[in-house]
Amino acid sequence: MSERIPEVVVRRLPIYARALGQLEARGVAVISSLDLGRLLGVTPAQIRKDLSYFGEFGKQGTGYDVAHLKREIRRILGLDREWRMAIVGVGRLGRAIASYPGFASEGFRVVALFDNDPAKIGTTIGDLVVRSMDELAKVAADERIDIGIVAVPADQGQEVVDKLVAVGVTGLLNYAPITISVPPHVRVRDVDPVVALQSMTYYLKHSGPDDPAS
């Protein structure tokens, strides 16, 4: 342990944690890397190697304690605390996100909403008031904001990103269909179903309409 951790490994941990949670809910107490691998479509060696970067969590001859491993992975990822998020852009998408229960239930709390449309500023969504972009610095100082969610049109995305970074936000979840540019200490995750589809079609196209091979 305590080497440098490859980013691919970190990206797989939430998948492991999620599967362990579902196993836990089904009453499974212990699981081997072989079975977990089958469930997730990865090799057991990969699971063991990934976990070995962080410590020893299993028992030889037995496997992993589901509840314990899940808790450990969540701790490693920093999911044993609350993360505070602000949404910028309260249009159709922004509003949907603001009231999506899937974030809060995983410890991601939306604590502020911003927009630059005077018609929207001052309105409430759930129990939050939509604020002006002018208030961004002030609100960021009062409420701690860990993560900014970008939900504005593409041509406004970079500008909004710059403003969020300027007030100290170091994590961004970007829904706009653009590649945003940030200083090296800021982390970005993109959510773009269209881009996902656009790489899938390459393979759909190359296996003909009725070609089960490959």
Added chain:
Amino acid sequence: MSERIPEVVVRRLPIYARALGQLEARGVAVISSLDLGRLLGVTPAQIRKDLSYFGEFGKQGTGYDVAHLKREIRRILGLDREWRMAIVGVGRLGRAIASYPGFASEGFRVVALFDNDPAKIGTTIGDLVVRSMDELAKVAADERIDIGIVAVPADQGQEVVDKLVAVGVTGLLNYAPITISVPPHVRVRDVDPVVALQSMTYYLKHSGPDDPAS
């Protein structure tokens, strides 16, 4: 060219195409791998190598014709035609997707909606009628369905996936927070903002509240 194409390369092509589209809209006619790389945060060598798998698209000393390269990449990806999609699960998310203009404008057309809730079956969303799951096979035979969108609760996800695969759908866009299992000829893309956030927190946690380094 005509080697086996690494999947990572295919996944980058839509990003290139998207950036080229935005450059085109801004009136840029020609761009070098150096400048495109700067824009996207990748090395120019990577862009050139990626493209070299598919042919020669640039001019030495000059760079790439923006409009031409975009068209070529889109052709490679199979984006020079329409793709037909069916949404399964017309709840909050499914309804939002059904009326999201970002799919249609990129050639991804939603052609059918399915749900298993009698209260929803028969209602209309936009110009589509919500159909019963019993009609899935029939509709798939009539309308061609290239891609299935999974927008049902997690515990129903695998079941819905199996039904879609059974009627011949070979591409899936999965919004449910589960790892789905499919035969090898079926392609899957997951859209899960929570999983994205959960790997980001690892890095947010490890660079302290006021640590600009790394």
Added chain:
DNA sequence: ACGCGATTGTTAATCCTATCACAATCGCAC
């Protein structure tokens, strides 16, 4: 208390991906 089947943690080998570096060649200036 001992042996055995199971399964981990880890080292070594393989495979894959990204970068480097440069010959080939383009357009333009003069």
Added chain:
DNA sequence: GTGCGATTGTGATAGGATTAACAATCGCGT
């Protein structure tokens, strides 16, 4: 028309990531 700065396409190289393989060791049954 020649020379020069710019930029591509690619073979070689370095750097990562995945898989294979096995010694270490656990729990259980007797």
